[in-house]
Amino acid sequence: MTFQHSSAVSVVGLGPMGAALAETFLGKGISVTVWNRTPGKADTLVAKGAHLAATVDEAMAASPFTIACINDYPTMYRVLDGAQGGLRGRTLVNLNSGTPSEARAMADWAAEQGLDYLDGAIMVPPTLVGGPGSVFLYSGPQDLFARHRATLAELGDPRFLGADPGLAVLYNTALLHFMYAHMNGFLHAAAMVGSAGVPAAEFAELALGWFAPVVLDPAGLASQAPSLDDGAYPGELGTMVMNLNALEHIARASAEQGVNTAWPTLMQELAERVIAQGHGEDNYFSMFEAFKRP
Ligand SMILES: NC(=O)c1ccc[n+]([C@@H]2O[C@H](COP(=O)([O-])OP(=O)(O)OC[C@H]3O[C@@H](n4cnc5c(N)ncnc54)[C@H](OP(=O)(O)O)[C@@H]3O)[C@@H](O)[C@H]2O)c1
Incomplete structure (x- = not known):
């Protein structure tokens, strides 16, 4: 019709x-x-x-x-x-x-x-x-x-x-959350380097001009999305234990530099939770298991 x-x-x-x-x-x-x-x-x-x-x-x-x-x-x-x-x-x-x-x-x-x-x-x-x-x-x-x-x-x-x-x-609220999380990631990172006197405009050139397009490549993320549906997170190229190490460094660097630590600390806590659930040797996408529940 x-x-x-x-x-x-x-x-x-x-x-x-x-x-x-x-x-x-x-x-x-x-x-x-x-x-x-x-x-x-x-x-x-x-x-x-x-x-x-x-x-x-x-x-x-x-x-x-x-x-x-x-x-x-x-x-x-x-x-x-x-x-x-x-x-x-x-x-x-x-x-x-x-x-x-x-x-x-x-x-x-x-x-x-x-x-x-x-x-x-x-x-x-x-x-x-x-x-x-x-x-x-x-x-x-x-x-x-x-x-x-x-x-x-x-x-x-x-x-x-x-x-x-x-x-x-x-979908609307999920997509808005996705957008705010992206922006907040940039803003928190800018605050971290800003604490050492780096102008945000200078940081933006590296963070948005090179880092985000390469490391947060949408096609790369999309190719991994099916693993969320399967609940399979093979960690050959990097494990949750390795990622927890990085998250702990972000939280500690934030504290040392005198910027807000609430978000990095929360991410560290969630990573510790999924590792406690047995995902220590899985890749970072296993954080999905932490986000699925309250
Ligand atoms: N603006 C954006 O960028 C954007 C983007 C996506 C989605 N949205 C969504 O679109 C919707 C409308 O957004 P908006 O930007 O146009 O402005 P808004 O401030 O969210 O809504 C303004 C409208 O609501 C009416 N309104 C408020 N209280 C009222 C009441 N007690 N009785 C009758 N009408 C009342 C206003 O009437 P009066 O003119 O008489 O005050 C006006 O028509 C919102 O739900 C918003 O989240 C907005």
Whole structure:
């Protein structure tokens, strides 16, 4: 079955992200109806051709489907409570951030209201919406996703993750964690060498110009990912005991240099835990065993 591109979309929520979504649709020639708690934020969009709805009801009735992008799930309930005309038969794609259980609870609540509901998450900042590299994640009923896929593709590559409505925000939080861990690694390392008077810009040249691309090569990491599924971590090229030695040096060097030791100490403790569990002769990916449990 093929589904047609929708000629009209409603956007609820006009913070920086909701405004970027609405503007992208407008730029693609799609008719856009918007609603926001603070209506003045719609002025620029209205000047570009958007219709301003007086109520969330009116917005949801104006288009085959509505995209919501407000700050969080608790607020989303409050906004939808304002839909006096009822939600039965409407379609909502919710793109606010949150947790998997919040997304699942909202999907259950939507089903009780007779609202067709798809959950999603946005993986790019507002400036990149609709451009190359823009990716949006979706989870929930696959037929609903398929029905609106062509229109959602205007915002970015739409990746459907599965029927569990919590998957999009679970991926979102996991990927954000991955991003923060990368940035924090650089920032902590910069603080370490900075303690000896090395400018961060000078360190960045070596750390980001050479070290990260070679040692953190994504293709190399991806090639090892299947070992996480298999639970097999052969340590011929380097063992967890060897890595613990390095982690202990990082923690001690941080202390000696007078920088924060919380993170390196935690990594050292986790490495000690997996070694105690019998992974001393396995490779570093056996740290996965420590992260899988509380
Ligand atoms: N900005 C980004 O880089 C980015 C990237 C990825 C994902 N996201 C996600 O996208 C969502 C929206 O983000 P954002 O950057 O646009 O800004 P935001 O500050 O998270 O959300 C602003 C929107 O929430 C509305 N809102 C807040 N409290 C409300 C309430 N009590 N009742 C009704 N509406 C309320 C605001 O309405 P008013 O205008 O009336 O205050 C506005 O429409 C968030 O979940 C965010 O995590 C953002």
